[in-house]
Amino acid sequence: MHDLITRKLCILGSTGSIGVNTLDVIRAHPDQFKVTALTAGRQIERLAEQCLEFKPKIAVVHSAADAKTLQELLEGKGLSIAVHHGEAGLMSAVTESECDTVMAAIVGAAGLLPTLRAAELGKRVLLANKESLVMSGDIFMNAAIQGGAELLPIDSEHNAIFQCLPPHFTNPKHTIRMKERLGVEEIWLTASGGPFRNTPIDQLANITPDQACAHPNWVMGRKISVDSATMMNKGLEVIEAHWLFGLPLEQIKVLIHPESVVHSMVRYRDGSVMAQLGQPDMRTPIAFGLAWPNRIDAGVAPLDLTQLSGLHFTEPDLQRFPCLGLAFAAAKQGGTSPTVLNAANEIAVAAFLEGRLPYLKIAQAVEFALNQLPGQKAGSLDEVLAVDREARLRTSDWIARQ
Numbered sequence: 001m002h003d004l005i006t007r008k009l010c011i012l013g014s015t016g017s018i019g020v021n022t023l024d025v026i027r028a029h030p031d032q033f034k035v036t037a038l039t040a041g042r043q044i045e046r047l048a049e050q051c052l053e054f055k056p057k058i059a060v061v062h063s064a065a066d067a068k069t070l071q072e073l074l075e076g077k078g079l080s081i082a083v084h085h086g087e088a089g090l091m092s093a094v095t096e097s098e099c100d101t102v103m104a105a106i107v108g109a110a111g112l113l114p115t116l117r118a119a120e121l122g123k124r125v126l127l128a129n130k131e132s133l134v135m136s137g138d139i140f141m142n143a144a145i146q147g148g149a150e151l152l153p154i155d156s157e158h159n160a161i162f163q164c165l166p167p168h169f170t171n172p173k174h175t176i177r178m179k180e181r182l183g184v185e186e187i188w189l190t191a192s193g194g195p196f197r198n199t200p201i202d203q204l205a206n207i208t209p210d211q212a213c214a215h216p217n218w219v220m221g222r223k224i225s226v227d228s229a230t231m232m233n234k235g236l237e238v239i240e241a242h243w244l245f246g247l248p249l250e251q252i253k254v255l256i257h258p259e260s261v262v263h264s265m266v267r268y269r270d271g272s273v274m275a276q277l278g279q280p281d282m283r284t285p286i287a288f289g290l291a292w293p294n295r296i297d298a299g300v301a302p303l304d305l306t307q308l309s310g311l312h313f314t315e316p317d318l319q320r321f322p323c324l325g326l327a328f329a330a331a332k333q334g335g336t337s338p339t340v341l342n343a344a345n346e347i348a349v350a351a352f353l354e355g356r357l358p359y360l361k362i363a364q365a366v367e368f369a370l371n372q373l374p375g376q377k378a379g380s381l382d383e384v385l386a387v388d389r390e391a392r393l394r395t396s397d398w399i400a401r402q
Contacts, residue, residue: 007124007290010037010093012114013105015046017221018128018154021282022103022290023050029296037097039090039106042066048073051081058082058097060089090114095121101290103154104129107223108346109388112136116381119144119151126289128154130240135339136384137243152289153244157189157237159285160263160276161245169245183269187247189237190257190264191316194229197256201320207359209352226349230362231316235327239338242331249331254324256314261303278303322363330370336387337375343391344369351399361402369395 039060067085102118111129213225227233287298330337348365351357
């Protein structure tokens, strides 16, 4: 048991699903965690309620107008909290709040820059924003190494893998040869298959946003729920796993597991398979990351194996889930292709949720962008961001012509 210290926490994306669950865990352990910064997009009243309870040093919102609204709400409650906005505000939450731990839970590319800054500054980064590694894997990992950051995965699948790997396997100083001696043959990322795993393919054309967001097992935000339905989420997780664990793509597999009880597995050379099991509740990996290497109560009901009717695993059907195939293709091409993949998907999913794009055309939009912008080596973050912008523009233009 390691000595307990009070961690000072910045939560990037505190009003989203991960952020709310993080605060739920922290609420049960007030002596171990102090919230120093909270950031949100446009859920101003919810952020104000969080500020009233946790009293951070800094709060950040999307725009100047939102910042003015929040400032007035906080002053009306007698709170003196610095309110910032925009990209600069997110940076200030990481750099000026005196935090030592950053929960990176902003969905999409918007979370890249503050998460990267946290890594550069050597903080403990609880990585729930997979897009940071998808967009800038090599750049991000090098920044974490040079800054001396601790990267702890919060996605349930990567957190499960982390728990099943040998101690220090993820140490970036370990060479491929050193890792080979530890006997890891494959990692298996599990996926529920989402709400349409058994829907006849000819019925997918008329899927609505509400149907796509009705996940059978997990409670998540709307964007990630759509990504789960298309299995783009799993494709992004494959790319994230490649960078986090330093394994080639050929050693990373995906399995459909409808029960969402086995969160992922590691297969070893001697025939052993290590698996992490638990309830489908994000508070478990969040509590793991917050307290690591200790364990704390996450507020999650224990798993009762006697109540399980069975555990089932199948390989994904790429005809049903073309986004997963596109993600593997982009990962193999490398360079900026994963950046294009992510950008096009964000634009396409937003259009679908707004009723401007049919469900089946999400994959078509992503494929168009990948064909338009072949992968190239990016030597800097500016180059990555330029490709991200171009992919968004071209995807938006394609959607407008549909």
